[in-house]
Amino acid sequence: MTTNATECLLQLCDEQFQLEDYQSGVPRWCSGCGDNAILAAVQRLCRDEALRPEKTVFVSGIGCSSRFPHYMKTYGFHGIHGRALPVAEGVKMARPDLTVFVNTGDGDCCSIGAAHWIHAIRYNMNLTVFLHDNQIYGLTKKQASPTSPIGTKSNTTPRGSYLEALNPVSVTLGVQNVSFVAQAVDWIPEVLFDIVKAAYHHRGLSFVRIVQRCPEWLPKSFDPWLHDPNRVQILAHANGLHPSAALSRTYKNQLEHDPSNIHRARELAGDSVNIPVGILYRNPEVPCYEDLIRPDLLRTPELTRSVLDSEMDKYTIWP
Template identity: 40%
Template sequence: MSDNGTNGNGAVNGNGKKTLLSLVPKTDVKQTLKDFKTDQEVRWCPGCGDYAILAAVQSFLPELGLRRENIAFISGIGCSSRFPYYMNTYGFHSIHGRAPAIATGLATSRPDLSVWVVTGDGDALSIGGNHLIHALRRNVNLKILLFNNRIYGLTKGQYSPTSEIGKITKSTPMGSLDAPFNPLSLAIGAEGTFVARTIDSDRKHLQSVLRAAAQHRGTALVEIYQNCNIFNDNAFEPLKDASVRDDITVRLEHGEPIIFGADRSKALRRSPSGSFEVVQVADVSTDEIAVHDAHNPDPSMAFALSRLDQPAFEHTPIGIFRDVDRPSYDELMAAQLAEATETQGKGDLAALLSSGDTWQID
């Protein structure tokens, strides 16, 4: 057993962080996007943001060089949950909200797999909220892609746990009264070790975040702003509108000063209360500008960043908010099992079931 309480498996990536991908068998054959496409007709509404996310994932996975039979996509219920049908890997279309639970069983029993969860804001944060937060706090070796379109799309346009207050939908004709979840704040509050946000239409940024998530040791949650052009069109339009997006999008890069704006004239400064405030670069000293530290074990900075765009998209951070190293649940469980086997032997299930007091019923 290694000195950090793990079983010592895994490798270290270029950033000095431990990764468990070394346990997943590699392929000797060069892969392309076509290798990850199935013969199934992709059936989402024309113009849906899911198409862009699917294409980004299919074109990014060949970079990992993993055997396709050692990759699994697990989904729940919703538009996004059709994902496993379109990935030429193993997959499981499970039940509403339970994808993290099913994926946890798979990841902990099969360390030779790269396990991905595909879910939506309704699937993950309503009926599945309990499963999501416990996967995050346990740090199971899962990669969770949370498609957030702020609406229930599959069931035709009811408000979701991320819909804004006052949202008028078929189920809230007078406007929603519910205060919405912030998925990143929730994940950071659950001590998620990798928490990120990206946008369906920004393929380069989306794939850069996916690369980092794939290499992460434990649970990686990636919130993807995804447009539902049928029931909630233009929900994130300010972040896509070329005339304003650069002025309101705060791109986070670990170790870099948080400066943004079309002319790089804006910056973030940490206030005495711990929150962030937007300042003009010309009005502050270099030392006052916050430097992003995704590896800080204290989650307070990441949490403050996750609150920056509340309640509207006036200034919206995207990128990796938190990326800290902690032993994964899978590693700790394997070490515990190895220790029990070493001290007590392999055991005999049949003998265990028939041991102790028994009764015969006539």
């Protein structure tokens, strides 16, 4: 597609952003926390895509991950527990011109916010959702979360948790209207960034589960995968990730997976031995809720007045 001369000139005048333009304060996360890797990847995305800070919003719920908006020099909404998604949907509905990201944790999204999570996937609004999954409630000092592996000893499960962990990727892939599901791990920054970027570019709800280490409360939890790169399965495809040669040297366990194949994506998501990393599913054809309900009408004062009048008329008692 050609770009006209005026547009090119305006692009020349566009501001160039640096990473510092998106950095706000020093993160209070513990050293070694995987949240730092997610923050770095997202800040890099904002810079590379030249997202204007005043046009970008990060919405979160409650938990370690949900401190994320504090560290972004953009608009942010540190919401209430489990309600990051409905708040983000409201923001998007009122201001479709904004780029809206959601940061939520395994407790925030998969426990108290599970109902909102399911329906947000079904509504498929144009949001980019990062599920920071460290498999534990970290902010409140170690309680088992829905994604804690069976047998996890915590303050609420001193004898080890009794239930099988919930798999957020499988659940998401099972909901109607799902349009983008990816899985990343915080310790492979190159792939994390590629997935974050692909999620941002997808129009619809992009759900990215980021497997994230908690060095404070579950320091050994991911050691088997961290120390054995072959247990991390990179999903490559012409329409998905393109791992670099350097990455391929370390992560040799690679699988060609077409992100348009939802049945294969569901099979891969259920793998309990390896962690599949990459774009599991992508369907750009799923309509966004805001496109379906928004009429092709400009909200002029006349329109607002006529709608209000018609509403008021419903309660008018005619003589």
